[in-house]
Amino acid sequence: MMLKVFPVSLGFLVACAMSALPAQADVLLSSASVERVVSMEYEDGSTETEYVPAKAVEPGEELAYVVSFRNDGAEPADSVVMTIPVPKDMIYVENSVIADNAAVDFSVDGGESFAPRDKLTVEDGEQVRKAAADEITHVRWTIARMTPGEEGMLAFHAILN
Template sequence: MQRNKYLVAATVALALTSMPLAVWAQPKVTIAIKAEKEVNVTAKGKQVKKRVAAKGVQPGEEIIYTLSYVNSGTEAAKDVVISDPIPTGTAYIPGSASDADDLTFSIDKGKSFKKPTLLTYELKGSGGKMEKKVAAPEEYTDIRWTIPQIPAGGKGSVNFKVKVK
């Protein structure tokens, strides 16, 4: 009887600890940014490029932004969208964004995102007619990656470069 009492208590305890698992299972994505720049250093008599933290930059220099994500939750995160406005005072460097995931850009401050070839706007041409122009990379205002799913415990990073005006 005494043993049964302990068994009941253990069963209840197990039930109590297992119940929250079902309720709290959810994704938990953390995000971080690293700003770096490349500098030339001499190693073993050779000039090599090395990435260092970009605390200060000069106009014309490039900043490499690395956006790192981790799903530390207990279930997969779905329809993950990483959005990053191109920082004011910089211009996106064409082709620099990692293209592993669905990559789109905006030229209207994030209202709409499209692939680069579909980013167009109209401008009055020399003949007075409105002409459609494909946006230049330095005109991009936002960049966005869409990742269908990040499994629990999954992590990754995307990156892009800008040039300081």
Template sequence: MKKIFGALVLAVGLVTAAVPAFAAVELETRAFIEVAITDTNGVQSKELQPVERAQPGQEVVFVITYRNTGEEPAENLVVNNRVPKEMVYVADSAQGESALIQVSVDGNRFGSLQSLQVTEADGSVRAAKASDVVALRWTLQGAVAPGDSGSVRYRAVLK
């Protein structure tokens, strides 16, 4: 049976943000695929295009956009994103300008992938791998001014 995963499902309920009560931050998650484009001069480049359906083994780029819609700076903005269960996080693919990026293998404790461990069913402990990542966290450095926006992103492959 062929597994196809709709992009609209990916964007629902994946993102949360932690900000002070007086700040108003909107978040939007969108899913893209990277496509090679050749212009009229034969120059190749890559472009992100919205994904309607992903095929097993296909890499998807998740872009989480944040925007301060409030009247006060949003300080200490934290963007949390769960990796969809149908996806496998691509190692070292998380990006975010001026952000501390951490991952989690249990959805509770965050850190660098190298600092995390996984306890197997038999009780043995091993170093965490990218395929164990279930959530990502970006802690933005500095404040997001009223009206300002930005984005963070990561890549994952459909199982």
């Protein structure tokens, strides 16, 4: 069995996060990273999740897409929206979103429309059903107000097909 190893690129992540910021805001992306999610199990039975740099990944590995940001402006920034697509060949991991003081919505139609996860649906023939994790195409964070100097971090996990 041949195992594919995929190089990890941050280019799309930085471009998507930056393009989602409102033009009038001085909110700057301070860092973006893609990290492997590694679960460590200890002899006492406890577990801990660690994040390690992801230079190349194999199918089945879980990654964290992480963006840190800061309001470098002198004024508050209102309604800051950041949208990041779930990369092709990746499946969103349920309940993995980190959202510092942000409302989170999801899309199943390429970012055309968004809804909270519990209200995210898809049409399946003549029925409407709750969207599955592998149908999520984008994650969007909305921050009502960022005061000058305020920093935040957002992230989600996904598994490589």
